[in-house]
Amino acid sequence: MADLRGGDLSRLRQLNSLTAIRELRGSGPLTLSALAERTGLSRPSMKEVTDELMALGWVEEVPPSQGTMGRPARRYRFRADSGHLVGVDIGGHNIRAALSDLDGRILAETRQPVLPGAPLAERLAAIERAVSGCLALSRTSVEQVWLISVGTVGTIDVEGRVIYSAAVPAWRDLDLAGALREVFPCQVLIENDSRLAAMAETRRGVAKGARDVVFLHVGRRMGAGLIIGGKVHRGFGAAAGEISMLPEARWFDAPEHLNTCACVPEGTPPEDAAGYTLAAARDGDPVAIEAVERYVDDLAVGAAAMVLIMDPQMVVLGGGFSRSADVLLDRLRERLERRCMRLPEVRASTLGDECVVVGAIDYAVEHLDEQLFTPDRGPLPVTR
Amino acid sequence: MADLRGGDLSRLRQLNSLTAIRELRGSGPLTLSALAERTGLSRPSMKEVTDELMALGWVEEVPPSQGTMGRPARRYRFRADSGHLVGVDIGGHNIRAALSDLDGRILAETRQPVLPGAPLAERLAAIERAVSGCLALSRTSVEQVWLISVGTVGTIDVEGRVIYSAAVPAWRDLDLAGALREVFPCQVLIENDSRLAAMAETRRGVAKGARDVVFLHVGRRMGAGLIIGGKVHRGFGAAAGEISMLPEARWFDAPEHLNTCACVPEGTPPEDAAGYTLAAARDGDPVAIEAVERYVDDLAVGAAAMVLIMDPQMVVLGGGFSRSADVLLDRLRERLERRCMRLPEVRASTLGDECVVVGAIDYAVEHLDEQLFTPDRGPLPVTR
DNA sequence: CTGACTTACGAAGGAGCGCTTCATTAGTAG
DNA sequence: CTACTAATGAAGCGCTCCTTCGTAAGTCAG
Numbered sequence: 107m108a109d110l111r112g113g114d115l116s117r118l119r120q121l122n123s124l125t126a127i128r129e130l131r132g133s134g135p136l137t138l139s140a141l142a143e144r145t146g147l148s149r150p151s152m153k154e155v156t157d158e159l160m161a162l163g164w165v166e167e168v169p170p171s172q173g174t175m176g177r178p179a180r181r182y183r184f185r186a187d188s189g190h191l192v193g194v195d196i197g198g199h200n201i202r203a204a205l206s207d208l209d210g211r212i213l214a215e216t217r218q219p220v221l222p223g224a225p226l227a228e229r230l231a232a233i234e235r236a237v238s239g240c241l242a243l244s245r246t247s248v249e250q251v252w253l254i255s256v257g258t259v260g261t262i263d264v265e266g267r268v269i270y271s272a273a274v275p276a277w278r279d280l281d282l283a284g285a286l287r288e289v290f291p292c293q294v295l296i297e298n299d300s301r302l303a304a305m306a307e308t309r310r311g312v313a314k315g316a317r318d319v320v321f322l323h324v325g326r327r328m329g330a331g332l333i334i335g336g337k338v339h340r341g342f343g344a345a346a347g348e349i350s351m352l353p354e355a356r357w358f359d360a361p362e363h364l365n366t367c368a369c370v371p372e373g374t375p376p377e378d379a380a381g382y383t384l385a386a387a388r389d390g391d392p393v394a395i396e397a398v399e400r401y402v403d404d405l406a407v408g409a410a411a412m413v414l415i416m417d418p419q420m421v422v423l424g425g426g427f428s429r430s431a432d433v434l435l436d437r438l439r440e441r442l443e444r445r446c447m448r449l450p451e452v453r454a455s456t457l458g459d460e461c462v463v464v465g466a467i468d469y470a471v472e473h474l475d476e477q478l479f480t481p482d483r484g485p486l487p488v489t490r
Numbered sequence: 491m492a493d494l495r496g497g498d499l500s501r502l503r504q505l506n507s508l509t510a511i512r513e514l515r516g517s518g519p520l521t522l523s524a525l526a527e528r529t530g531l532s533r534p535s536m537k538e539v540t541d542e543l544m545a546l547g548w549v550e551e552v553p554p555s556q557g558t559m560g561r562p563a564r565r566y567r568f569r570a571d572s573g574h575l576v577g578v579d580i581g582g583h584n585i586r587a588a589l590s591d592l593d594g595r596i597l598a599e600t601r602q603p604v605l606p607g608a609p610l611a612e613r614l615a616a617i618e619r620a621v622s623g624c625l626a627l628s629r630t631s632v633e634q635v636w637l638i639s640v641g642t643v644g645t646i647d648v649e650g651r652v653i654y655s656a657a658v659p660a661w662r663d664l665d666l667a668g669a670l671r672e673v674f675p676c677q678v679l680i681e682n683d684s685r686l687a688a689m690a691e692t693r694r695g696v697a698k699g700a701r702d703v704v705f706l707h708v709g710r711r712m713g714a715g716l717i718i719g720g721k722v723h724r725g726f727g728a729a730a731g732e733i734s735m736l737p738e739a740r741w742f743d744a745p746e747h748l749n750t751c752a753c754v755p756e757g758t759p760p761e762d763a764a765g766y767t768l769a770a771a772r773d774g775d776p777v778a779i780e781a782v783e784r785y786v787d788d789l790a791v792g793a794a795a796m797v798l799i800m801d802p803q804m805v806v807l808g809g810g811f812s813r814s815a816d817v818l819l820d821r822l823r824e825r826l827e828r829r830c831m832r833l834p835e836v837r838a839s840t841l842g843d844e845c846v847v848v849g850a851i852d853y854a855v856e857h858l859d860e861q862l863f864t865p866d867r868g869p870l871p872v873t874r
Numbered sequence: 875c876t877g878a879c880t881t882a883c884g885a886a887g888g889a890g891c892g893c894t895t896c897a898t899t900a901g902t903a904g
Numbered sequence: 905c906t907a908c909t910a911a912t913g914a915a916g917c918g919c920t921c922c923t924t925c926g927t928a929a930g931t932c933a934g
Binding site: 415 | 795
């Protein structure tokens with residue numbers, strides 16, 4: 107039930123302006139006639155609307171397309187460059203940042219390595235360096251950034267305070283949103299990284315267009331993100347997807363099967379062990395295959411729980427181990443098939459390491475849209 | 491992002507009419523001034539809207555309230571009696587039906603006993619008897635019924651075809667919606683009964699107002715229904731909530747702890763065994779308590795999985811065993827607290843056996859609202 | 875290069891909806 | 905009976921969108 111409310115005449119104009127913007131955002135430059143047809147308005151009215159939007163800086167004219175019959179029509183397009191969005195991925199070893207326009211098109215990316223045990227101040231400084239780097243790369247000033255969207259491990263409450271973070275202990279109880287707001291003069295959004303990755307996959311990855319998606323983060327730690335009805339599902343206490351806490355789901359220690367496999371040569375750094383096992387399994391090493399089988403056995407229990415409870419359209423395998431999806435996918439499918447009523451599609455992430463940053467951007471775009479298209483908050487800033 | 495679309499001037503009127511209807515439905519009879527204030531319109535405009543709605547039969551005038559200062563204001567109210575809704579609960583042993591007005595206020599209820607093994611035709615006949623009974627009780631003709639909403643065990647696909655039903659094998663592959671549509675000349679909705687019970691609890695039961703709710707059906711069979719964002723969550727293949735299929739969740743055989751308890755006297759009919767055990771546990775029988783502990787141990791695993799994955803605001807315990815909620819609730823809470831990051835509220839259903847019928851009615855109301863308040867489908871039938 | 879054709883533009887006039895304003899009406903309080 | 909209160913109903917205005925028309929700016933055929 108949409109939040110429709112009638113009202114003044116001016117409200118009707120507002121509604122029409124917003125539909126126009128939405129159409130322009132959705133499909134490149136459009137002529138007046140095309141816009142009129144899509145929005146259902148007459149051409150003269152459409153003209154008035156676009157004139158207003160141009161004056162406000164939301165829309166601009168582009169050169170008419172040539173070679174058509176008849177008088178060339180003016181074309182208009184959404185000014186995606188009238189503002190910018192920043193996405194940040196705060197990982198254990200790396201901090202990634204990306205800058206995008208208002209359509210979520212990525213303009214620049216940077217990465218700042220950081221030691222897992224680095225103190226708080228150092229981490230925050232690295233975040234600032236990563237973001238500034240992006241801005242510098244595309245010659246954008248920080249005032250042009252409308253929204254910063256951050257993904258990190260752990261659970262984050264509604265106000266952007268970190269509740270719990272196993273990977274980055276220093277994060278606990280930190281008012282992350284507040285700390286970032288002091289550095290960057292704009293709105294700050296914080297979300298769990300698995301949820302943002304899930305978002306990215308449904309917006310531009312392998313699950314594009316799906317409404318209900320379960321994203322499995324398989325890597326040195328296990329995590330999950332849910333998309334329900336096309337939107338990120340946070341849960342009442344922002345703790346949705348934490349199935350790895352349940353011993354019976356057998357997720358928490360699952361990676362140990364890969365880490366402690368006998369096939370891993372002595373002296374291998376612990377963070378490379380699992381990767382080695384997966385590679386060995388691909389090459390047919392029976393010991394490694396045995397370890398992978400046991401790993402997927404465990405992975406499938408928690409995954410089946412999520413599938414049975416949610417009945418999603420698709421399960422997406424992401425995170426570090428998803429590089430070895432060829433070794434994992436069929437095995438996971440086979441086990442899910444056995445346990446679930448209806449086997450959803452099971453696919454591997456296509457976005458790789460950028461998954462979370464890109465998801466942060468997509469999350470920001472969604473947030474922006476929501477502000478834009480929610481009546482009573484009115485078309486946002488004007489002619490920046 | 492609301493489904494806002496601008497358009498014609500008449501569209502604005504439509505929007506205003508709908509908000510007026512919504513306000514009137516929400517809070518009893520209202521005067522013009524009150525309506526105007528709530529919708530944001532001016533009084534003269536409001537008058538025009540209500541005149542139109544009266545002409546269409548959606549709204550009627552009621553006598554003005556007396557004893558107020560100044561000229562008594564006309565009062566208007568939504569004509570909830572201008573149409574009717576029917577809810578049906580197809581259980582193993584009973585078929586319940588209820589008739590309500592368009593606000594979901596229940597006007598009549600009936601129950602038809604039916605044998606678990608009854609053939610298809612007999613069951614359908616019982617449904618028809620139950621519904622006709624309701625109509626007769628409140629002297630309503632079948633033409634006045636806008637919507638029939640049915641709850642049943644098993645999974646039902648989008649078109650109303652039964653995919654799977656453990657309790658009623660004859661149901662399998664039956665086009666239930668189609669069969670009912672042949673008998674009743676109106677729209678037919680089919681849903682899983684646990685989901686409808688969940689709906690009832692969030693609409694008028696113990697979880698009223700909550701947006702994310704997990705409903706646990708505890709009884710001779712186990713089931714679950716999810717409410718996410720205030721709406722029933724079906725899942726992509728209408729199979730959401732089927733966690734009892736997962737052996738590791740330990741739900742499927744959980745009731746056996748109660749059924750086969752040594753405390754149950756020989757000769758007790760099998761359907762009463764669990765109830766006996768629960769009652770004995772309440773009275774302090776240590777053997778029964780032991781069985782209940784084991785039962786809740788199992789129940790808590792699947793429940794914890796749902797809580798960890800969804801992070802709901804509330805868990806509602808419903809179904810036959812919830813009559814013994816006093817024996818179960820604290821034990822369940824204690825186990826969930828141990829397993830989950832954040833313990834949601836855990837409460838017992840307050841609606842009892844009528845849960846599913848009432849939920850069916852609520853589901854019908856929601857469906858109606860959605861049709862009503864979704865633009866482009868326009869205010870439904872006129873002056874019935 | 876010219877004329878026919880196609881398509882878009884822009885201005886003018888009209889209808890619908892909501893707003894404000896003001897005199898009128900129907901009650902209660904003293 | 906009079907003063908006061910609050911709703912009613914009618915009149916006039918402004919905004920938004922619509923339809924209709926003549927005009928402008930291209931392409932295409934000869």
